[in-house]
Amino acid sequence: MDDAGTIAGHYRLDPAQPSARSVGGLRAFAATDERDPVRKLIALQLRPDLPARPRWLAPQGAVPVEHAMMALDHGPGRDPGGQPCWFVLCPAPPGPALSVAPAVWGEAEALRCLLVPAAGALCALAERGLTHRAIRPDNVFRAAAGEKATLGPCWAAPPGSLQPAAYEPPYAAMCLPTGRGQGGITDDVYALGVLLLWCVLGGAADWADGVALAHRKLEHGSLAALAGGARLSASLQDLLHLMLADEPDHRPTPQMLLEPNQARSRRLATRPPARATRALDIGGESAWSARELAAAIARHPEQGVGQLRAGLVDRWLRRNLGDNGLAARVEECVHRRAAEALSDESRAQAMLVMRVVAVLDPLAPLVWRGATLFPDGLGTLLASVLASGNGPIAVALEELVANDGITQWCGCQTRRRDLPALKQDARDWRGWLATRGPMGGVKRLVYALNPLLLCGSPLLGGRLAVRLTDLLPALEDAAGQADRKRPPIDADIAAFAAARADLALVVELGQVDGFATEADRAAVLGFFGRLQLRTHPAPLPRLAAWLLESGMIALTRWHSLATRKALSEALAQHAQAGQIAPMLALAEDSGARAADRSGAAHAAARLEAIAAERAFLAADAPQRAAGAERAGQDIAAATGLVATLAAVLVLALAA
Amino acid sequence: MARAAKGQKAYAAKAGGRAAAGGRRGGSHLWLQGLVCGAVLAFATPVAVLVGVMLMPALAATLIETRPGRPVTRAVALAGAAFTVAPVWHLIQAGGGVPAALDVLADPAVTGPAWLAGACGWALCEVLPVLLRGVAAMNAQARVAALDAEEKMLRGAWDLEEG
Numbered sequence: 001m002d003d004a005g006t007i008a009g010h011y012r013l014d015p016a017q018p019s020a021r022s023v024g025g026l027r028a029f030a031a032t033d034e035r036d037p038v039r040k041l042i043a044l045q046l047r048p049d050l051p052a053r054p055r056w057l058a059p060q061g062a063v064p065v066e067h068a069m070m071a072l073d074h075g076p077g078r079d080p081g082g083q084p085c086w087f088v089l090c091p092a093p094p095g096p097a098l099s100v101a102p103a104v105w106g107e108a109e110a111l112r113c114l115l116v117p118a119a120g121a122l123c124a125l126a127e128r129g130l131t132h133r134a135i136r137p138d139n140v141f142r143a144a145a146g147e148k149a150t151l152g153p154c155w156a157a158p159p160g161s162l163q164p165a166a167y168e169p170p171y172a173a174m175c176l177p178t179g180r181g182q183g184g185i186t187d188d189v190y191a192l193g194v195l196l197l198w199c200v201l202g203g204a205a206d207w208a209d210g211v212a213l214a215h216r217k218l219e220h221g222s223l224a225a226l227a228g229g230a231r232l233s234a235s236l237q238d239l240l241h242l243m244l245a246d247e248p249d250h251r252p253t254p255q256m257l258l259e260p261n262q263a264r265s266r267r268l269a270t271r272p273p274a275r276a277t278r279a280l281d282i283g284g285e286s287a288w289s290a291r292e293l294a295a296a297i298a299r300h301p302e303q304g305v306g307q308l309r310a311g312l313v314d315r316w317l318r319r320n321l322g323d324n325g326l327a328a329r330v331e332e333c334v335h336r337r338a339a340e341a342l343s344d345e346s347r348a349q350a351m352l353v354m355r356v357v358a359v360l361d362p363l364a365p366l367v368w369r370g371a372t373l374f375p376d377g378l379g380t381l382l383a384s385v386l387a388s389g390n391g392p393i394a395v396a397l398e399e400l401v402a403n404d405g406i407t408q409w410c411g412c413q414t415r416r417r418d419l420p421a422l423k424q425d426a427r428d429w430r431g432w433l434a435t436r437g438p439m440g441g442v443k444r445l446v447y448a449l450n451p452l453l454l455c456g457s458p459l460l461g462g463r464l465a466v467r468l469t470d471l472l473p474a475l476e477d478a479a480g481q482a483d484r485k486r487p488p489i490d491a492d493i494a495a496f497a498a499a500r501a502d503l504a505l506v507v508e509l510g511q512v513d514g515f516a517t518e519a520d521r522a523a524v525l526g527f528f529g530r531l532q533l534r535t536h537p538a539p540l541p542r543l544a545a546w547l548l549e550s551g552m553i554a555l556t557r558w559h560s561l562a563t564r565k566a567l568s569e570a571l572a573q574h575a576q577a578g579q580i581a582p583m584l585a586l587a588e589d590s591g592a593r594a595a596d597r598s599g600a601a602h603a604a605a606r607l608e609a610i611a612a613e614r615a616f617l618a619a620d621a622p623q624r625a626a627g628a629e630r631a632g633q634d635i636a637a638a639t640g641l642v643a644t645l646a647a648v649l650v651l652a653l654a655a
Numbered sequence: 656m657a658r659a660a661k662g663q664k665a666y667a668a669k670a671g672g673r674a675a676a677g678g679r680r681g682g683s684h685l686w687l688q689g690l691v692c693g694a695v696l697a698f699a700t701p702v703a704v705l706v707g708v709m710l711m712p713a714l715a716a717t718l719i720e721t722r723p724g725r726p727v728t729r730a731v732a733l734a735g736a737a738f739t740v741a742p743v744w745h746l747i748q749a750g751g752g753v754p755a756a757l758d759v760l761a762d763p764a765v766t767g768p769a770w771l772a773g774a775c776g777w778a779l780c781e782v783l784p785v786l787l788r789g790v791a792a793m794n795a796q797a798r799v800a801a802l803d804a805e806e807k808m809l810r811g812a813w814d815l816e817e818g
Contacts, residue, residue, distance in 0.1 A: 559813050603813040610802045610809075617795050628791045632784030633726035640733025640776050647740045 008075035010034050011089050013043060018080040020045070023093065024139040024152045025162040029079065031089060040092040043077070044156045045085045049387035050178065051380060051450040052088060055130060056155030068121035068132070068151040069093060069141075074452075076464040084464050086454060088156050095144060097152070098195075099137035102203025107236050109146070110199050111260045117148040118192050119257035126185040126254055133159035133183055135191035136167045137198055158380035159183055165210030166226060167191045170217035170246060172374070173210060174295065175365045176393070179373030179381030186248040189257065193243030194226060201230055218295055219288075222246060239264035247363070276320040282307060290317070290326060294361035298372060301353040308334050308356060329359045333412075347403060350396075354405060358412035366409045369396040375406045375422055378429070379449020386446060387456075398442050401429050438494030439510045447499035457492035468500040472528075472536040472543065479542035484549040489524050497527070505530050521552045522588060529581040539578025548575050553587045559600035563592070701756035705746055708760050709739040712773030727780045734776030738769035 006012050010033055017030035023042060031043040046052055057071050064070055074088040105114070118135065125132060134154035139162075142149040160180035165173035169190045172180045207213055207226065216225035222244035223237070232240070239260060245251050256263040279286035280293060283300025287293035293313070297304030307313050308330070317327035337352040350369045357367045365374050371393050373381050378397060385393045400406065406426035410419045432444045447453055455465040455474070461481055463474035475488050482488065498506045508523035525547060532540060547553070548571060555564045567586060574583045695703045707714070713732035720727050742765050746756055759765055 556814070559815060561812055561814055564814075600813055600815060603809045604815050607806060607809055607815070610806050614799060614802050617799055621792075621795065624791045624795065625788050628787035629784035632782075632787045633724075633730065633780050635783050635787075636730035636776060636779035637726065637733055639779060640730055640735075640737060640772075643737035643772070644733055644740060647737045651741055651744050 006034065007031070007043060007077040007087050007089065008073040011041065011043065011073065011075075011087075013077065013080065020079070022138075023097075024134060024154065024156065026153075026156050027079075029087075030092070031087075033089075041072070041089055042092045043087040043089050044153055045079060045087055046156055046452075046454075048454055048456075049384045050157040050161055051383050051453040052086075052157070053155045053159065054451040057088065057452065063128075065121050065124040067117040067148060068125065069153045071153070071155050074466075076466075076470065084462055086464050086466060088153070090153055093141035093152060094147070094150050095142050097138045098140050098142065098149065098199065099203070102137070103145070104202030105199040107200065107233055110196055113142065113147065114140070114149045114199060115192065115196055115257055115260055118151055118195075119189075119254040121151050122185055122188050122192070122254035123258065125188075131159060131183050131185055132188045133180070133191070134162060135188055135195055136163055137195060137203065140195060158377065158384070160187070161380065161384070163191065164207065165213050166207035167194045169248070170214050170222060171363050171365055173214040173217070174298070175372045175374060175377065176381055176385075178384040179365075179371065179377035181374030181377035183374075184248055185254060186251040189243050189251045189254060190222070190245075192257075193240050193251075194222075196236075196243070197223075197226055197232075197240055200232065200236065201227075215285075215295065217246070218291055235261075235264055242266060274321055274323065276316065278316075278320045280307075280313070280316045280320070290321065290323065291361040291364070294357045294364050297353060297360070298357050298364070298367040301349065301367070301369075304356070305349050305352060308352065313356075326360065330356055333359060347399065350399075351403070351405065351408060354409055355412050358409055362413060362415040366400075366406070368400045368405055371396045371400070373397075375409065375426070378406075379446065382442070382446050383450045383453050386442075394442070398433065398445075401426070401433050401445065404430060435510070437510050438489075438491050438512055439498035439506060441491070441495065443491055443495035444498050447496045451500070455492060455496040457490050457496070459486075459488060459490055459493065465496070468497065468531070469535045471497065471500075472532060472540055475546075476540045476543045479546045482546060484546050487521075487524060487550040487552055488543060488546050489527075497531070501531070505534065518554060518557055521554060522584075525552045525580070525584050525587065529584040532580045540580065541576055541578035544575035544578050544580050544583065547580065547583070548572070553583065558593075558596050559603075560596050563596055701746060701751060701753045702743055704753055705743055705756040705759060706739060709742065709766060709769045710735050710773070712770055712777070716773075716777065727777055730776035730780035731773040732776075734779075735769045735773040738765075738772050742769075 011031050012034060014030035014032050020027040020029055022028065023044060026047065027045040028042045029045070031041040033039050033041055052074070057074055069090045072089045072091070074086065076084060077087045079085050118140070122132065132151055132154045134157070135151060139152035139154070140149050141152055158178045158180070159182050160168055160172055161178045163177070163180075167190075168180065169187055172183060172187060175181075213225060219225075223240050226244070227240070242250070242252050242264065243257075252263045252266060256266070273289040273291055275288050279288050280296075281287075282293070282296040283303040285292075285296040285299065287296045293316075297308075297313075304313075311331075311334075314327040314331045314334070317323050317330060321327075333352060333355040336355070337348055340348065340351075346369075354366060354368055357364050365372050369392075371381070378401070382394065382397050384390075385397070404426065406429070407423050410416075410423050410426070413419060416422070429445055429449070432440055432448055433442060434440065435444065447455075452466050455471065459478060459482060460474045461478040463477050465471045465474040471493070475493075479488070494506075494509050494512070498509065506527060509527050512520045512523050528543070528547060553571060555568055558564045558567060570586055571583055574580075574586065692703075710732060713728055713735055716728040716731045717725065742759050746759060749755060751758075
């Protein structure tokens, strides 16, 4: 929130309607645009565990689309209770959600008021390379009966993360909610088909049990699993049969759905999956087809691995399913696992399960130790499990990346078109994870994969930073209550900056290991100095004072006490002015440092000489006394000699 | 070790030889001095009597002093010699004998200054070393104080412990 209390500079929560309501599964507040007060807006409050979708909030995503609620802007603000939160602004929905007043829709009305406008919106999104992935009754709105529906907001949470399993294709429904990945526009077509069915059935469908429903979808097909025994017209049944096809390529495109009569006349030359003569029982589940077997192994990996090693699976594939090719590939996976020298048995088992599931069902998601996801959903899933404290899944995901599981999964895939890009991504992710120091590790991975994830550093004291430009104002704001003995940087901030900034800005942070050494402190100071120059030229007096008080500029590096005093005064002046870069310039003045070192060396040498001379004086005292005595005696003798010579001279002259 | 012991033995033998030779040389000097004194007593008895009495303090110092180089004897003898030269010269010029020498010695204005000069020589020889030792000690103390001040100044201006 900026100083004027607005969000993103122009928007403000409507004080007349302070209470929150739920829109698209998130808290929403009425908001106004200061430039156009008449315009009705809502501000959706982002959840910390559900990072927003950056492509939607980019400028190209914000162009209005008919019958879809597009995001206008986003930024930090405070809810009516005063709590800081991140808001995304969008136009207010035209009316209540469809789920508010379920009613039986006629087929014609469903096609005209729901299917066609939604398909039009999906066409526009597809042209921009976006997917909606949040089409469900509580996120589709219309002003009144007979009016066209509008797709609700979807950009404030990861794709499909708030979708009930019924509205997701079976393979996406198998995934953990935040790990469903970007998906394709055909997944939106699927969700639209389910919503169409829900409307026609009058919202009476009972699709609560996600796991059982996904299993039923795989076993009987989505339409049969969802519609059950409901009577549908033949035309609608044809249309839904296409829209709810398990294969994404078999579903009609949004463009086709603009003409529903033509879309439903399309015929598919598909064969039902081969069915075995006898079921294979894994973990209490009976698998009749390869994809059911894959799902069963994914759900019961222990039992699945036992049967794989015993050779029961490939034997069943050969004898009961009659698919020798698939059996050979599964056998190859088992042999490959035996040949691999993985020290950790459970890791080897996870790798085997992942490969076998990918081989048995090319459409299935990646399965790794209880985590089921599509690889492009890794970032959002990791963010949500870390935020919710789900340690085992977080560890499993970290292990998946570290062991190059995604590349291995790609190697078993035959259907996906984006494999080269995914492999390259997986290499990058592995590199970030393997990077030592504060710029690497799982935090770096999470921030890099979620460009709109809030920085989770406790040093911010609840202040919000999503973009790199938010970091310094948040730290400046937090500096008042912070423990200034600790430096204003931690692993979260370093990883956040590394993920958001370019390499030149953070390269020195990579070498930081604690803050004990002079180089580490200089790196931190340099980072903040450059960051201020780049993102926030305004003064940051509290942060500058924090840097000083936490010892980021070690005056003890300077040997000259007079220089220290002068430097301390100059640094205090710069800190008061809130400029970090000049502080760095003062602290890192190489000419002055060299002069200081030279002066210190000279002083040290002089002190050594003084000590040596003092020791000599102490040791030489007896010799000096003896010399003085000899000299005294010699002087006395010389005096007598001179007197004698003088007497001789006088006598000689007198004679 | 064996070589070092052998070297030490050789050095000790050489040192013993040198000491024996010194003793022999000292004995020959004593014999020569006795010969000279005997010759002077035999052939210039008045001068010998005059010089012997005038330099009595020096002779006494010779007997009493044991310090190497006999600095007091040297100072007393040289100081007394300054007041002995003139009476001896006058005695030789006058060609006087032992009675003349005794007459000279009977004059306190002649023997008094010589003995007083000897006393002054002795006093100088005792006081001057003390004075010079004091001056040297004061110089050393002044130097130490200057060094202390410089060290304090350096330590006050530089932190040489850290960094």
